Amino acid sequence: MMKLQKNIKSTLGWFYSLGRKFYEVTPAATLTVLTANLFAQILLVLTFFLPIKVLILLGSDTVPKYYPLYLKSLQKAHLIVGLSLLALMCYLLYLGCEFIIAHHSRKGAQKLLKNSGKLALFENQHQLASQAYARFTRGLSAGTFAAASLAILLYIYPLLFSATLTYCALAYIGLVSLYNKSPKARRLLEHHHATTLNAMCSMGFLFVFACMIIDFLYLSPPKIFPALISLLLIRQGMSRLNILLQDIIALRSQHRQINALFFHNQQLIVDNGTYAEKITELLNKAQRDQWVAAAIKSVTSADLQLVSTQWHQIGRTDIYSFEAEFTSAQSPNIEKYLFKLFGEHSKSLAEQEYTLLKNTPHIPAPQFLGRAGIQNLTCHVFNFNNYRKLAHREIGTGVISINQRLLCIEPSESLVKRFSRSHQYLEQRLSRKIIENLHIISSQEQVADIERFSEQYDFLISVLADLPRQIISLDTTSDTLLIAVDGTTHVSHWASWKMEPLGSNWPVGEHATLRLGIETARQERKSLVDVPAAAVLLCAFTYAFERLCHRSNFSDAVALLPNMLEQLEHLKTPRNEQEQ
Incomplete structure (x- = not known):
């Protein structure tokens, strides 16, 4: 671990x-943006400072004594109007x-990209370049403003200047030591650095304010007006220092893309499958054995x-x-x-899998024993006795087996409600705009x-909406399909489950198998007794149709229309309803 x-x-x-x-590369643009940023910050301070002065004037009988002589000579009403107009002018100049x-x-970002002479590296690279350029100049101007504030503070209130430097030194030493x-x-600083910096800058202001009190x-304090100006400078200086630090952190987090965009000898470094340092340490055998043993103890008393x-x-x-x-x-x-350990970027997937396994005990998965916390990560633990992965020739049959078992499982009402509040169903995603796209490519x-x-x-949407979930x-892949010693098929990973109308995600070439699956499911789910088989077949075709359209594979999607229309006609035929 590198020292802070x-x-x-x-x-x-x-x-x-x-x-x-x-x-x-862009001296004129850089100086222009830096200067404009600096003036914008000064104007913004004046925009908020001047109305305070107006309020003070409105609350006093005369012009306060600490005002300069050339302002005290003006009438109070004229001074209020003048300061108000000046505040408005400052804001317009700020804009x-x-x-x-x-x-x-x-302009500066475009010139930098042109100067680098590289191919297009990724989507939105011009936007990222402009944002990086603007963020850099904003941070630098904020740092300049903070430095200028300290210089003025040294001249008008040396004691507060010393207090500010003392606090910054102590805060730096404390942060480095803790990190x-x-x-x-x-971990706290890495995940909540913005909150930490905001809090420390606010504490710095309070510390300096306490020193002034x-x-x-x-x-032996100075006069009240220099003290007021000093307090304002400290507040704004701390705020600008915070902006500088956060901009540097934000730019550094994108340093791979920024380096590739702006530096001639820097290529775009992509993820090559290596693990982060924390994960590498956890996966090493010594540490792995420790957290595996700790995880099993947290979920079983054996x-x-x-x-x-x-x-x-x-x-x-x-x-x-790991097995x-x-x-x-x-x-x-x-x-x-x-044992399944979910990394920093998979915490939502861990929660999704846990939600399903706890609410659906009959899901075709190895027996779920519980979850354990491993250094702020989540680990799911399963009983894995008498399982093996499917051979290549068994995968097709395994997929059908899993789909058949899912037809037979009645989702809990609470799980259906939670999913419907979070995601759209097939009938909600299937919009008329898809039909407009089909007209574009149709023969x-x-x-x-x-x-x-x-x-x-409209009839199709109503059929899908009426189907049970x-x-x-x-x-369900070759990596996650398992077969138990009794011949039942299971899936070892359930982080990407969804809730859809009955028949979704069924292979469109397996019509006969789907019909048999419906008959089997009717015996286990009372909600399927009156569901026509044609409606379930229609849903299977429609789900495949929607996925093909989503991938812009419109030719194959159009090829499914005759099958969908056939099932729609069956559903409109009374004789067909009687047969079902």
């Missing part, structure tokens, strides 16, 4: 290199400066001794899965468990089917 002071040193060096590059900043930031010595504090009560662990492939980014073997004093047999022979589909659109799995 080394991180700060390298970041400041990189920030300096970035500024030198900007100035060398003008913001316009100049936006315009010249775009380097406490892992918990390190002590000076006025027990020492006295188990770890024998071995091995990687379990599930093929999902930022999710790390572990244990022995116990109560049984001579080896017991196997599956003369396909126009008739598209027109018939358009005419029956079912759970579908988007994680």
Whole structure:
């Protein structure tokens, strides 16, 4: 783990290199944006400061004594109007400066990109370049403003200048010490640096304000007007220092893209499958054995001794899965468990899987024992006795088996409500705009089917909306399919489940199997007794149709229209309803 002071040193060096590059390539734009930023900050301070002075004048009988002589000679009403107009003028000038900043930031970024002479690296690179350029100049002007505030403070109130430097030094030493010595504090600072900086700048202002109060009560303070100006400078200076630090952090978090955009000898570095330092440490055998043993103890009371662990492939980014073997004093047999560790960027997936497993006990998955916390990460633990992965020739049958079992599971009412509050169903995603897109790519022979589909659109939506809901799995792959010793098929990963109308996600080429699955499901779900098979088949075709349209595969989507229209006609035929 790199020490915080080394991180700060390298970041400041990189920030300096970035500024030198900007100035060398676009000196005029850089100076213009920097100057406009500085003036904008000064004008914004005046915009908020002048109305306070107006309020003070409105509340006093005469012009206060601390006003300069040339202002005291004016009438009070004239002075109020003048200060109000000056505040309005400052705000209008501030808006003008913001316009100049936006315009010249775009020009500067475009010139920098042109100077780098590179191919297009990623989407929205011009927008990112403009934002980086504007953020850099804003941060630099904020730092300049803070430095100027300190210089003025040194001249008009040296005691507060010393108090400000003292607080900054103590805050730096305290942060570095906490970051380097406490892992918990390190994680807190890494995940909540904006909140921490805001709090520390506010505390700095309060610290300096307390020093001023002590000076006025027990020492030899200056006059009230310099003290008021000093207090304003400290508040604004701390605020601008906060802006500078947060802009530097934000730019540093995108340093790979920024380096690739602006520096000739820097290529775009992409994720090559290596793990973050924290994950690498956790996956090393020594630490892995420790957290696996801790996780099993948190979910079971059995006295188990770890024998071995091995990687379990599930093929999902930022999710790390291991099979572990244990022995116990109560049984001579080896017991196997599956551990899935969700990384920093997969916490929502961990919560999604946990929600499903806790609310749907009959889901085709290994027995879920519980979840454990591992260094602020989530680990799910499953019983993994007597499982193996499917052979390649078994995968097709396994997928059908999982879909058949999902047809038979009645989702809990609470889970259906939670999902409907969070996501759209198929009938809500299928809009008439899709039909308009089909007209664009259709041939003369396909126009008739598209027109018939358009005419029956409302009926289709009503059929889908009336169908019972079912759970579908988007994680059914060769890596996640398992078969138990009794021949039943399970899925080892359920983080990407969805709720859809009955028949969704069924292979469109398996009509006969779907019909058999419906008959089986009717025996287990009372809600399916009166559901026509044609409606479920229609949903299967419509789900495939919607997914093809989403991928802009309109030719294959149009090819499904005859099947969909056929099922719609069946649903409108009374004889068909009687047969069902």
